Amino acid sequence: MENVKAYIESGILELYVLGDISAEEKLQVEDMAQKYPEIRAEITEIEKSMEFYAEEHAIEPPADLRQRVLGSLLVNLGDDNTFTKAVTHQDDDHIKRLPGTRVNNFYKYAFAACLTLLLISVYGLVNIYSKLQDSNTQLTAMQTDKIRIANQVNLMDSQLDMYRDTTYKVLRLKGLPKTPSAAMILAWNSVSKKVMVDVQSVKLPKNDKQHQYQLWALVNGKPVDMGVFDAPEADTAGIKEMKAIASAQGFAVTLEPTGGSINPTMDQMVVIGQF
Amino acid sequence: MTPKRKISLSEEELVLALRNREKIAVEALYNMYSASLFGVISRIITDEAIAEDVLQETFVKIWHSFSGYSSEKGRLFTWMVNIARNLAIDKVRSKDFKNQSKNHELENNVTFIDEQKNTVYKPELLGIRDLVSTLKPEQRSILDLVYFKGYTHVEAADELGVPLGTIKTRLRMGILQLRKHFNE
Numbered sequence: 001m002e003n004v005k006a007y008i009e010s011g012i013l014e015l016y017v018l019g020d021i022s023a024e025e026k027l028q029v030e031d032m033a034q035k036y037p038e039i040r041a042e043i044t045e046i047e048k049s050m051e052f053y054a055e056e057h058a059i060e061p062p063a064d065l066r067q068r069v070l071g072s073l074l075v076n077l078g079d080d081n082t083f084t085k086a087v088t089h090q091d092d093d094h095i096k097r098l099p100g101t102r103v104n105n106f107y108k109y110a111f112a113a114c115l116t117l118l119l120i121s122v123y124g125l126v127n128i129y130s131k132l133q134d135s136n137t138q139l140t141a142m143q144t145d146k147i148r149i150a151n152q153v154n155l156m157d158s159q160l161d162m163y164r165d166t167t168y169k170v171l172r173l174k175g176l177p178k179t180p181s182a183a184m185i186l187a188w189n190s191v192s193k194k195v196m197v198d199v200q201s202v203k204l205p206k207n208d209k210q211h212q213y214q215l216w217a218l219v220n221g222k223p224v225d226m227g228v229f230d231a232p233e234a235d236t237a238g239i240k241e242m243k244a245i246a247s248a249q250g251f252a253v254t255l256e257p258t259g260g261s262i263n264p265t266m267d268q269m270v271v272i273g274q275f
Numbered sequence: 276m277t278p279k280r281k282i283s284l285s286e287e288e289l290v291l292a293l294r295n296r297e298k299i300a301v302e303a304l305y306n307m308y309s310a311s312l313f314g315v316i317s318r319i320i321t322d323e324a325i326a327e328d329v330l331q332e333t334f335v336k337i338w339h340s341f342s343g344y345s346s347e348k349g350r351l352f353t354w355m356v357n358i359a360r361n362l363a364i365d366k367v368r369s370k371d372f373k374n375q376s377k378n379h380e381l382e383n384n385v386t387f388i389d390e391q392k393n394t395v396y397k398p399e400l401l402g403i404r405d406l407v408s409t410l411k412p413e414q415r416s417i418l419d420l421v422y423f424k425g426y427t428h429v430e431a432a433d434e435l436g437v438p439l440g441t442i443k444t445r446l447r448m449g450i451l452q453l454r455k456h457f458n459e
Contacts, residue, residue, distance in 0.1 A: 011443040014450050019357045020427045030348060047350040049453040050422060054356060057423070058310035059317050065327050066305060069334050073301045
């Protein structure tokens, strides 16, 4: 068989006997050896040669080593009869590997310590972060509050200014027999011609969607449109600026269709006041 | 014959006795192979005390892992010499051993050992030493590198600065020449 001869001559069998061969190649050689007796015989010949070669290079170990080796094997033999083989084997392995294990343990513990520290740090960070978030939220809320209060103070201030300013004439509009509880206060600046309604002072029944209150100025006996407004919600503070007017003897409010009317509906008059 | 060789068995008998874990097998194993194995180990490890330890480890390992040996896959000695060589190489490459830095230059090692120690000459092998010296030096150096030093043929090619193909050819030719003489 040509390929068997070529296989033998390739030198792979020598490498196989010398143990210088990969695991795959080893399986392949063993496979071939089983199929072809020539290859099996060749391997045996090579093995015998190397065995003789080793014998030719043999060195007699010291006599006392013989006792040591036989002693350790016979102790093992005794152990084998007493214990299971696996136990003996593990014990041996354990003793040999101890120094290495110690080093490994150090790194293991160091790693565990690092991991623990890391976890604690992360936990701490998360805590602090959530506290910071809380503080930020509170701070924002307080700022909003502060602005709101400042606005309120400003508003109050301007409201007060209206009463302090001597150029403003303050007029209290009173209810008519039909609407005795109605009332409101407005101020008219004779210099800037502005007309301001003190919203908090407006005491009028609520108007519906189809109707609005309309303010009228009485100029020389004639009503002049000063703009519309709604009855304010309870406890609403502020000043509502109406249309400006150069002169007026008095003011009145009527209930009109939404958007206001050109002429006042006299029987819908709710309050009136005169200087 | 030295008195130490009084117990000796055929390879088949020895394998059977080892498999049955008989006491006689331990002594026969040592008698038959300790010198050959120690020769291999000593060429890898020059420190005698360490070489002796490795020989002891080798026998312990042979004893423990004997169930892993199968006569179908090869001769007993081939299996044992691989164990001895691997243990010795592991030892040489271990950190402890390197720290001692007692190892000698490789090329001188084999001849160094032969000069230092009394190699055993068996009567039946007389004349073979002449043969070995008639092996071509390049065949012998490769054989020694791979067989005694545990070099792979790739490493040997590197060490000797010779192409891989040449290494393989020289290995085969060297072994063929050995066979010719052993079979005469």
